[in-house]
Amino acid sequence: MDKKFNETMQFNAAEKDKDSEAKKILVAVYKALAEKGYNPVNQIVGYILSGDPTYITSYNNARSIIRRLERDELLEELVDSYIKNNTEK
Secondary structure, three states: OOHHHHOOOOOOOOOHHHHHHHHHHHHHHHHHHHHOOOOHHHHHHHHHHHOOHHHOOOHHHHHHHHOOOOHHHHHHHHHHHHHHHHOOO
């Protein structure tokens, strides 16, 4: 087996300003989806998994806004926020 696949890969996290931007984008898109009557969580998950921008409404420019960042950056923000809010301190 290739040695490269036996070692832990390191993922370089996005910079803090990107985290802040990702949070703002997710909140704006969530609000736009909710205002249009969609289930925001389901729609955002669909977008992150598929990359298909039609999961996101164009209302309030949400579709354009969410495409400013790569999907992995959005996912990183979600995981980071979840861990910070759900671990004992």
